Amino acid sequence: MSEKLKGAAVFGQSGGPTSVINASAYGVIKAALDAPEITKVYGMAHGIVGLLNDTLYDMGEEDPEELKLLLNTPSSALGSCRYKLKSDEDLAKILEMFKKYDIRYFFYNGGNDSMDTCSKISDYMSKVGYDCRVMGVPKTIDNDLVGTDHCPGFGSAAKYIATSIAEIHKDAYVYDTGAITIVEIMGRNAGWLTGSAALAELSDAPPDLIYLPELLFDMDAFLTDVEAVYKKKTKCLVAISEGAQFADGTFISQAKASATDGFGHAQLGGTATRLALEVNKKLGVRVRGIELSLLQRCAAHIASQTDIDEAFLAGKSAVEYALSGGTGKMVIFTRESENGKYKCGIDYEPLSICANKEKKIPREWITKEGTYVTRDFIDYVLPLIQGDNTRKQENGLPRFAKLKKVKV
């Protein structure tokens, strides 16, 4: 694990953006630029697609001050993709590019689909005997990666959601007339984000009901739950996962479930609208459906500083581990305690155990009734949303990184 491997490094971002994926990018790029054995640092335009198309940026050409602003710039500065490696042909093309640019270090930042990409490249390079180090850097607001305590990107999304729910609660409860508000939250198969709505109770402004994709959704039970809260309060604030499903496996927003993304996943959305119609039909009361939509993954202005710091650390650690000889691993977070306070530890797990799997909320962290989360859930999320993004602003507006993106 200690031999020095001289050559270029390449880095890419994949899958849905987060508020902090660029913080991991900065971690990788800075550590790679600082490493004497790394001769060049390339960025892939739109993830693996850029490598396949031979569209790389020379990260050494960037102004260091602009690179630093990546810490507070949401989405993927180098562009993202949802490309699934199709065959050995793709892998052969990647090997060709590795050879062309003398790439010996491959860093890929993404979710479980991206870890699959990473794993395939790692296996292929081993098979053909090309000496290189392949490392995965986790990323997903969904927090559903297996093998890590939590994922970079989740804390910021959870902070956005908890804060927004608290604010929406204040608004939704304001009138003297009856009102029901249904907020739709991202998370295809895991309810970590939707459950985070419960943290608004620390602002005394929680949702009344939470519906997670971990449990089957029953329309009658849902309408009964809402009616019971409404009868008591003349209001009801519901947080629902976009991924909530009926017993037959169909999503609530069936109408939109036919379109699929590049990985064959259904495109969700419209759950809140559908439920608003059902509730209005049953209770005859004013119902507002709200979809938090893209902002929950890109509202960097309210990113968690803890999340930013950890995302940076994940990127930096991937480079350090690779430099020390490590390969075929994903950086993971462990939950440590220091003087009784939360501390994030770093470790590494084989890519194969992280790829294509999903971690769900344990049943014991969901209440018996299935319509809220427990204190254990809240205690798990709370340390991850701490700290405000000390972002650079100009004119009262965010000052994002301006990269030159010099093509090689």
Place this chain on the structure above:
Amino acid sequence: MSEKLKGAAVFGQSGGPTSVINASAYGVIKAALDAPEITKVYGMAHGIVGLLNDTLYDMGEEDPEELKLLLNTPSSALGSCRYKLKSDEDLAKILEMFKKYDIRYFFYNGGNDSMDTCSKISDYMSKVGYDCRVMGVPKTIDNDLVGTDHCPGFGSAAKYIATSIAEIHKDAYVYDTGAITIVEIMGRNAGWLTGSAALAELSDAPPDLIYLPELLFDMDAFLTDVEAVYKKKTKCLVAISEGAQFADGTFISQAKASATDGFGHAQLGGTATRLALEVNKKLGVRVRGIELSLLQRCAAHIASQTDIDEAFLAGKSAVEYALSGGTGKMVIFTRESENGKYKCGIDYEPLSICANKEKKIPREWITKEGTYVTRDFIDYVLPLIQGDNTRKQENGLPRFAKLKKVKV
């Protein structure tokens, strides 16, 4: 204008909430509590409805530290309403309550409908010879009140919109595949909020096209505009007002335009979804509709400190003016300059000129093509979004005011 009038004061909040309506509440309540000639300070539960129902809170019973947190608590802490005074019967009831509690000061915080309420009460009290002072405090994210340079609440909503558009831009432009994003923004008849999306250009992340309710909406022209941008960039980010109308006066989201609120206004929403369908049908590309919904009026975490300060000042000035003998006026803002920098001045206009009217964006602040705003528009909005809300937090989440709301 200088006689001292001894008696109680009553304060209420009306209409749609804003991020800073409670800052005005704090301005009124604090100034009233501090005034020796004001014997009691009452808050109306749910605006004028609380006065009609004899449901008042004794604001003197509140903890001053909690009252101060109103500066950073969104929505209406005392509750709001959308009640239109029905007849002289309502006014007679209000007089009865004024007499019951020896109310000599009436402060009402709201938009143009609320100024109408205020104006009617002022006229009625004059007519019946009841000695009191009636003052309106402006409030509306829509910025459409006549007689004032701008409205408390607008700056914070504009800051939220400009920041969110900048962040959405980063997300919407991230993939290597084509994507069109349509963001629906509040504003029934005036496009101040939708136009504020243009401020995202200061973050180098502007919308490509902006559609305001000031101009008629033409579907064919819209589709042609979007297609032109898309052909050039394989992306297009559109900001559209919920109030955009066709030449025949129907809203884009006709389906929902049948429901009305208490003032007979159509309930809007669904514009982005409708347009997304049309664009998808024409261009066959992935289109995402996003409705900013409630958060644009209640996301206090990104309120403009300038707006908070001015909202407080508006409330405080209403009390000071009434104490000095003024009545029948709404507090207005004037735009002053101090050493070449923006400064907010205070003045007063008769309620009658502010009630039931709407101020729109001047045509010359909209581009010739009608699909963007000019630099003059941006320069008008920019000073109003300056400064970050220095809000109190606990556990990384907002700490809102906790009022006891002691009923009298």
